[in-house]
Amino acid sequence: MEITMRPIGFVRSPYRTTSQVPKGLGAKHDAEGVLEILEEFEIGLTDIEGFSHLIVVWAFDRSEGFELLGTPPSDNRPHGVFATRSPRRPNPIGLTTVELARRDGRMLHVRGIDMLEGTPILDIKPYLSSIPAETLKRGWLAEAAARQK
Amino acid sequence: MEITMRPIGFVRSPYRTTSQVPKGLGAKHDAEGVLEILEEFEIGLTDIEGFSHLIVVWAFDRSEGFELLGTPPSDNRPHGVFATRSPRRPNPIGLTTVELARRDGRMLHVRGIDMLEGTPILDIKPYLSSIPAETLKRGWLAEAAARQK
Numbered sequence: 001m002e003i004t005m006r007p008i009g010f011v012r013s014p015y016r017t018t019s020q021v022p023k024g025l026g027a028k029h030d031a032e033g034v035l036e037i038l039e040e041f042e043i044g045l046t047d048i049e050g051f052s053h054l055i056v057v058w059a060f061d062r063s064e065g066f067e068l069l070g071t072p073p074s075d076n077r078p079h080g081v082f083a084t085r086s087p088r089r090p091n092p093i094g095l096t097t098v099e100l101a102r103r104d105g106r107m108l109h110v111r112g113i114d115m116l117e118g119t120p121i122l123d124i125k126p127y128l129s130s131i132p133a134e135t136l137k138r139g140w141l142a143e144a145a146a147r148q149k
Numbered sequence: 150m151e152i153t154m155r156p157i158g159f160v161r162s163p164y165r166t167t168s169q170v171p172k173g174l175g176a177k178h179d180a181e182g183v184l185e186i187l188e189e190f191e192i193g194l195t196d197i198e199g200f201s202h203l204i205v206v207w208a209f210d211r212s213e214g215f216e217l218l219g220t221p222p223s224d225n226r227p228h229g230v231f232a233t234r235s236p237r238r239p240n241p242i243g244l245t246t247v248e249l250a251r252r253d254g255r256m257l258h259v260r261g262i263d264m265l266e267g268t269p270i271l272d273i274k275p276y277l278s279s280i281p282a283e284t285l286k287r288g289w290l291a292e293a294a295a296r297q298k
Contacts, residue, residue: 001269003154003208005240037231041239044217046229050288053280057206057242059152068193080195082157082186082273090190091154091271093206095244097280120150122240124231128287130279131202131246138277139199 007120008044009037009106011058013113018062018087021114023073025145032101033113035121042106045124049103053127054110059120060092075144083139094119097127156269157193158186158255160207162262167211167236170263173222174294181250182262184270191255194273198252202276203259208269209241224293232288243268246276 012034015021022028035056037045048054067088071078081089098110108124161183164170171177184205186194197203216237220227230238247259257273 001156003210003241003269003271005152005154005242007150008239041217041231044230044239046218046227046232047289048229048232050286050292051232052284052286055244057240057244061150061152068190069195078195080197081193082190083195083197083200083275085274085277089272090157090193091206092152093154093242093272095204095206095274120152122152123238123242125234125244126232126288126290127280127285128234128290130282130285131276133279133281135201136276136279137199137201139275140196141275141277143199 005122007122008041009035009121011113011115011117011119011121012036013115013117013119015116018116025074025148029112029114031113032109032111035108035110035124037106037108039106045103045106048126049100051100051126054098054100055125055127056096056098056121057123058094058096058115059122060087060094061120062116063087063092066090074141079140154271156271157190158184158270160262160264160266160268160270161185162264162266162268164265167265174297178261178263180262181258181260184257184259184273186255186257188255194252194255197257197275198249200249200275203247203249204274204276205245205247205270206272207243207245207264208271209236209243210269211265212236212241215239223290228289
C-alpha cells in the first residue's frame with residue numbers, strides 16, 4: 001500500500017540549512033515565517049484567521065533514508081525514531097505548532113517556524129486543545145534534561 | 150513534486166464505520182485500541198514507553214477526494230478545510246493525540262482512538278509540550294459552541 005501526497009504550499013523561512021535551526025534541550029522556536037499556500041487551495045483557508053495556533057504537517061524534503069535508532073541533539077544516548085523528532089523517519093513527516101500572527105490572502109504569517117526555506121507543506125490543521133502540562137510524561141527527554149542540570 | 154508514504158503499522162480500533170466515531174462539539178474520545186507496528190519498524194519504538202502521550206499521524210484511507218469548503222459536524226456553517234479536521238483533505242492526513250497505556254513489544258495499547266479499524270499509521274511522535282489553554286483561540290469552533298448554549 002502506498003499513499004501519494006503533494007504540497008499544498010511552501011514554507012518561507014529564515015533558515016536555509018539545518019545547522020541554523022535551534023536544536024536540543026531548551027531550544028526556542030520563535031522564528032517568524034510565512035506559510036505560502038498555493039492559489040488552488042486558498043479557499044480552504046476560510047476562517048483560519050480565528051485560530052491562534054495551527055499545526056503544520058510538512059515533509060522533510062532534504063532528509064534521505066531513515067534510522068530506526070539514533071542519538072538526538074538533546075541526548076548522548078540512542079532512542080527509537082518514534083520516540084524522537086528525528087528527520088530520518090520511515091515517512092519523512094514533520095509536525096510544527098505555530099502561532100498565527102495574521103493572514104494575508106494565501107499567505108499565513110506565523111511565529112515558531114523550525115522548517116527550512118522552501119519546505120513543502122502537506123496539511124494545516126487548527127490546534128484545538130492541549131494536554132495539561134501536569135499530566136505529561138516526557139520519558140528520556142526529561143531524564144536527559146535532569147542529567148544536564 | 151510527489152511524496153510517497155507507506156504504512157508503518159495499522160490501528161486496531163473498536164470503530165468499524167465513521168458513524169460509530171463520536172463527532173461534533175464536546176465529543177469525547179476515550180476509546181481504547183492498539184497501534185500495531187510492523188515488525189520491521191519495532192526497534193524504532195525503543196524508549197517510547199516513557200512518554201504518556203503520543204501523536205499519531207495516519208491516513209484517511211476510506212475518504213475519497215477533498216472539499217475545500219465544508220460544513221463540519223460541530224457547526225451549521227461552512228469553513229475552510231484547513232480550519233477543520235475534515236477527512237476530505239487535499240492530502241488525507243489525520244492526527245490524533247493518544248494516551249499510551251502500555252507497550253507490549255510492537256503493540257502500543259492506547260486510549261483516545263478516533264480512527265477506524267485497519268487505519269494505516271504513517272508516523273508516531275512523542276507529545277512534548279502543550280500550548281497553555283488560556284492562550285488558545287479556537288475561532289469558529291468557539292463561536293459555534295457559544296451559539297449552542
